[in-house]
Amino acid sequence: MTLRPLTTIGFDADDTLWQNEQFYQLTEKHFTTLLADYADGVQISGRLLEAERRNLRHYGFGIKGFTLSMIETAIEITEGHVPAKVIAEILDIGRDLLSHPVETMPHVHETLEALTGNYLLVLITKGDLFDQERKLAQSGLGDFFDAVEIVSDKTAVTYRRVFSKVGDGPERAMMVGNSLKSDIVPAIAAGSYGVFVPHALTWVLEHVEEPTDAPRFRKIEHLGELRALIERLA
Numbered sequence: 001m002t003l004r005p006l007t008t009i010g011f012d013a014d015d016t017l018w019q020n021e022q023f024y025q026l027t028e029k030h031f032t033t034l035l036a037d038y039a040d041g042v043q044i045s046g047r048l049l050e051a052e053r054r055n056l057r058h059y060g061f062g063i064k065g066f067t068l069s070m071i072e073t074a075i076e077i078t079e080g081h082v083p084a085k086v087i088a089e090i091l092d093i094g095r096d097l098l099s100h101p102v103e104t105m106p107h108v109h110e111t112l113e114a115l116t117g118n119y120l121l122v123l124i125t126k127g128d129l130f131d132q133e134r135k136l137a138q139s140g141l142g143d144f145f146d147a148v149e150i151v152s153d154k155t156a157v158t159y160r161r162v163f164s165k166v167g168d169g170p171e172r173a174m175m176v177g178n179s180l181k182s183d184i185v186p187a188i189a190a191g192s193y194g195v196f197v198p199h200a201l202t203w204v205l206e207h208v209e210e211p212t213d214a215p216r217f218r219k220i221e222h223l224g225e226l227r228a229l230i231e232r233l234a
Contacts, residue, residue: 005172005233005234006119006172006173006174006193006230006233006234007119007120007167007168007172007173008119008120008121008122008163008166008167008168008172008173008174009115009119009120009121009122009173009174009175009176009230010121010122010123010124010159010162010163010173010174010175010176010187010192011112011121011122011123011124011145011175011176011177012124012125012175012176012177012178012179012182012183013123013125013127013132013135013136014125014126014127015105015178015179015199015201015202016105016176016177016178016183016197016199016223017104017105017108017123017139017141018102018103018104018105018108018135018139019102019103019104019105021199021201021202021203022201023097023100024066024097024203025201027066027093027094027096027097028045028048029041030093031044031048031070031073031074031090031093032044032045034074034086034089034090035074035077035078035082035086038077038078039077043077044073044077047073047076047077048069048070048073049204049205051069051070051072051073051076052065052066052069052205053205055068055069055072056205060126060127060128060152060153061126061127061128061152061153062126062127062128062131062132063094063097063098063127063128063131064094064128064131065128066094066097067090067091067094067097070090070093070094071087071090071091074086074087074090098131098134101138102135102138102139104139104141105222105223106222106223106224107222107223107224108141108223109141110224111223111224111226111227112141112144113144114227115144115226115227115230116144119230120146120147120166120167121144121145121146122145122146122147122148122149122162122163122166122167123136123141123145123147123148123149124149124151124154124158124159124162124175125148125149125150125151126150126151126152126153126154126182127150129150132150133150136148146166147162147165147166149162149166153182154182154183154186154187155186156186156187156189156190157190158186159173159175159186159187159189159190159192160190160191163190163192169191170187170190170191170192171191171192173187173192173193174187174192174193174194174195174230175187175192175193175194175195176195176197176223176226177195177196177197178196178197178198178199178202179202179203179206180196180206180207180208180209180210180211181205181206181207181208182206183196184196184211184217185208185211188211188214188216188217191216192216193216193217193218193233194211194214194216194217194218195218195219195220195226195229196210196217196218196219196220197219197220197221197222197223197226198219198221
């Protein structure tokens with residue numbers, strides 16, 4: 001009997017299944033207005049990005065780490081004189097992010113509906129556990145997935161582990177996402193297909209060059225093109 005070349009499909013969540021980065025950018029804009037008396041917006045955003053980069057290994061990905069980085073940046077920008085009222089407002093806008101309604105991306109429902117039952121579907125996402133569980137529940141997409149993996153980071157080791165546990169190993173798996181750094185490059189390194197679905201607002205720390213010379217790299221404009229791509233591979 002010939003084994004199917006593809007049995008398992010992994011999906012990223014943020015900015016692949018639902019909107020995410022646009023809300024971070026709106027929050028960052030609000031944050032820069034809170035500190036407008038101390039520095040200009042470009043300087044504040046640059047210092048915030050430095051703090052986020054620094055803090056990833058301490059706090060990981062997600063809104064809570066982002067909020068702590070905003071507080072740290074406010075302390076640095078004001079040289080320790082940030083008013084308590086500003087800290088309170090930063091905490092408020094962080095909480096607002098944690099309760100923002102979920103907006104699914106175009107073509108998500110029909111694509112997952114068409115694939116479910118024919119392939120093992122697994123959601124593989126980084127971020128805060130409670131927040132990602134909340135967004136999955138509010139999205140109404142949970143029933144499409146055979147497994148959900150909320151991980152601290154996405155590496156080739158992560159994909160080998162997940163695709164071996166859920167499916168038939170990484171060689172018969174595909175990862176679909178908007179981040180080349182987290183979704184595509186490490187999945188290909190693990191032996192899987194990596195399907196890049198660009199999003200205009202992907203976080204700058206997730207940017208790397210497209211691995212165009214990799215045999216298992218694919219790129220589509222939106223999730224509505226995924227089924228046709230899978231049919232061609234099959």
